[in-house]
Amino acid sequence: MSTGQGTATIDFGAAPGSNEASVAVTGQTSILATSKVEAFVMADDTSTDHTAADHRYFPQLASLACGTPTASTGFTIYARSIHKLTGQWSVRFVWAD
Secondary structure (H helix, E strand, O other), rough: OOEEEEEEEEOOOOOOEEEEEEEEOOOOOOOOOOOEEEOOOOOOOOOOOHHHHHHHHHHHHHEEOOOOEEEEHHEEEEEEEEEEOEEEEEEEEEEEE
């Protein structure tokens, strides 16, 4: 069962875009250095640059990974793609002890 959850925005930038992007998630005051963290995209989420249909295909275009948490602070979500992506994407996260 998750202890913490939330949303973040990952930004690949303007055209021509990038193969990699990351976002620092902070404000997780209860997170431990040993907590397990997962990031994912919900199929019906939208962002200022991408529709729900775009978000449904995001897992086919890119992968998400989370860095080791910093106790009482947060963690970093990393995105990587073999394609150059552009703009902002909505991502969600959960973490548990």
